[in-house]
Amino acid sequence: MRKRGLSFLASFWTVVVAAVLASAAARAADTVDIAVIVPLSGPNATVGEMIVNATKLAVEDINSAGGIKSLGGAKLNPIIADATNDPQGAVTTTERVLSQNKLAGAYGLALSPLTTAALPAFVKHHVPVVTSAISNTLVTPNNGGYLFQIAPKGTAFGNQQVEFLKFLNDKYKMGITKAAILYVNNPYGTATEKGIEQLAQKAGLEIVLNSAYPENITDASPLVSKIQQSGAQVLFPVSYITDASLILTGLRSADSHVLVIGGGAGFIWPPIGESLGDKVNGLISAASWNLDSKNVKDQSALSGVTQRYQKAYGTFMPEQAGEAYAGISVLAAAIESAGSDDPAKVRDALAKLHVTGGGGAMMQPGEVEFDANGANTHVVPVIIQWQNGVPHTVFPESVATAEVAKP
Amino acid sequence: MIIFLQSILNGLLIGGVYALVAMGLNLMFGVMKLVNFAHGEFLMAGMYVAVGLASLGTLPGALGIFGIYWVALPTMFVMAAVGFAFYLLLLDRAARFGESPQILLTIGLSIGAQGLAQVLRGSSFRLVPNPINGAAIRFGGLNLQLGPAIAFIVALGVTVVMAWILRATRFGKSARAVAESAETAEMLGIEVRRVYLVSTSIAIGLVGLAAALIIPYQYTFPNVGQNFVVVAFLAIVIAGLGNVVGAVFGGLLMGVMQSLTASYFDLDLSTAAIYLLFLAVLILRPQGLFTRGRRTL
């Protein structure tokens, strides 16, 4: 048994080594590699897919415009990897991709827990990562300096939801004073909720209900009951896809007239439009990005991108895709500016970057700059309202292109 | 008072759904002593079948707003066929394995099936638009969501049918005999393997029926089974493993428990409440709340 055991293990180990080495990417001479590490399996795969779709478009556009000109027209090459659904997998994948490739930069990991877990690997390998993850804790002073958050911070969503309510209250004299907050119990939910709480009192709102609910619920009727019990006039829900649908249909079943101002995610991605049909029109939510904000609509190149996405993938360009397009473009701009594919130099370029045009201007308000902690200094979340089956930007005024229909 | 009644009502409805999902699981355990961890994935597969059929169109005319439910019977039969194949290809041989390998097998199947679903149908969330989603019956300050309500009624109906099958048909009697003791049943001339085959087909067929009933208001996506499977397990154990008729009550109890704790306490503790209820039942009355003595089916 002793000897057999060892020879068995020897063959196993060889297989492992072979498999691992075999998957090392071959690198062409005049390409610049960037990694795109996002969840591509498990319940968040749908988010990863949106990002990969947008990446393909962005890379196509950048390369057909001449690639990275300061590197002699080198073509951008995205290396796509599955961050999986848990931090362990995220770290392993990140380590693999970073160790086996010579990367100029990366985009990932879409979800805050995965990004937080993988961040030390990026710092260790000196590879800058642009992220759409929203957690405030990602952009703190001791994060190593390699993270660049292109999306608004989590609390900013909550802030914007309340700001918009104030706007509606003023515009339509709605007299809403009682607010309910229901949020999914994950980092996205808790960060957004904080933002709502922060501003609600200042806005003169009384919070009559503030409750987390577990992920992956299959029934929202207790939530709806609680909302009705609380006497709330406005609901700020922060939900993923299934719960958003269950909450909205639950409210409709109970014939509730509470005003809903969603916190993004489930309220703005294509599935809710599909499931509610034309009953989705009128739904209001915050979003990191929307396809018809002024900065996008006013530029034919950018609105062209959204149309090409629609054509290629069959749905309107969702939030995560727009952010990814902007993020990849910003990364390319940094490589261009650094004149090098040395990731440490790219990081420095990102820190100093000021984007006002090109793909990066996809991100509202049309310019991108990062502060010392990596947060995007100019971005604000937008408020959208579904009209004719597509989300339209209605707030803030600086980027709005549609008028909000009275809820 | 309204709140209490509404909570109970909500709980019963969602419990009905759990019961429907759990029934097939319980049949398989009762007859074959197999805990099928891939049960959630059979539900998921059924949902994909149902959604596929539903996107071909809903039946107009007579069925009215219930038009989408035409998919129920076809889905059930398709899934029964899947169960048939599942038994022949895998379970027939696996029946001779020990308990650990069997659980391992179904776990592997569960993982693989989720991947397969993503490969075949992508990761997106699908819900075929239909009038049932969001529709409700309202009376006296209470509201009854139509989707879960219909599932509830079907759950009751299926329980009655299953009870009849188990009591009055030859298959049912054979199944009960096998559930009691496979060896004795074999000695008495019952073809145990055939009972296993039919039981599996019925069980998976039942979960297909459950799938068809929830697609009007639940999204279909590769991992959806995971949201239902654990509660289904808890429901059947609470009812009494193998107690097919009792599974309904197990489901209902879980649903009501979940609903009441969510309404009166913190929402995010409602899941803990179900698990605690479950643990309490296990420790205090392991044969289940709705099973007398050592009843096996």
Place this chain on the structure above:
Amino acid sequence: MRRALVILMVWMAAAVGLVSSNDYFVSVATTMAFLALWAQSWNLLCGLTGNISLGHSVFVAVAAYVTVILFQQAGVSPLLGGLLGILGSVVLAGIVGAATLRLRGPYFTLATLSAAAVVLSVILHYSELTGGPSGLAITFAHDSPFDLEFTNVRAYFLIATGLLATVTLILDLLKRSKLGFYIAAIKSSEEAAAAAGVRVALVKVIVFCLSAALTALGGVVYVFYIGFLDPNFLSGLTLSVEIALIAVVGGINYLIGPIIGAIFYEAIDTAANATFGASGGWDVMLLGFAVVVLVMTEPRGLCELAIRLLRLVRGRPARSWS
């Protein structure tokens, strides 16, 4: 047998050392070591008593959280905090073990599953203390051995492998000890053992606690390796299932079974992710169906399969199915 294990461990460490310029490789090997460590601890309870626990992740979670909370909020060194964390897991195991004494088979399995789910709910709920769903991050810039902080991932690999070797040796010794004898007696017939004077309940609880303690030990080091506590993962069903899967896939009747299982599982997982990860679902599908194929071919696990193959190769008749 014992010598083989020591040789095995040294060989593994050396092999990794040879390719040590590749951090990825080391991190995969480290994950394998932790998984093997947990599977071994699991096997103590489940291989020897025949019950399948699908809640073992809870012992990782409890120990991890206690250690890190004490460390970050009270400045308690992880070496001491770790002991307290392990103690916490042991207490929990004592309670769960005692409560589930009379449960067998799927009842036991579901009870352990529920215990982990309840703890997860609690962790998520008391978010001021535990960081809630956002978890807790452990950041450090310099090595601090007494705080279990190492910037070089190889340090964790060595610790994990060392713990694995120790636990394996402990299990080996246990089998030949009096306690091991009682366990074997209980496994073959509880009634007979009780009739012979074995204090069945006490032994069962002790085994549960020991299994939990070893799992917790791995958990304490693991969180410093990963640098991040994600409650959904640490107290989640996925990890519990992984641990059980690995032990059974490797072979619960063999001392090195869980180790083989961990290598197999992690190798397929990472290779599938590396080759197919971007293709959406293929990697997961491959892993799941690999397990199915393995179980259908040899339900007793990889060790058994290896023995069968080697007998075949050497021309001896395959062992009969008994």
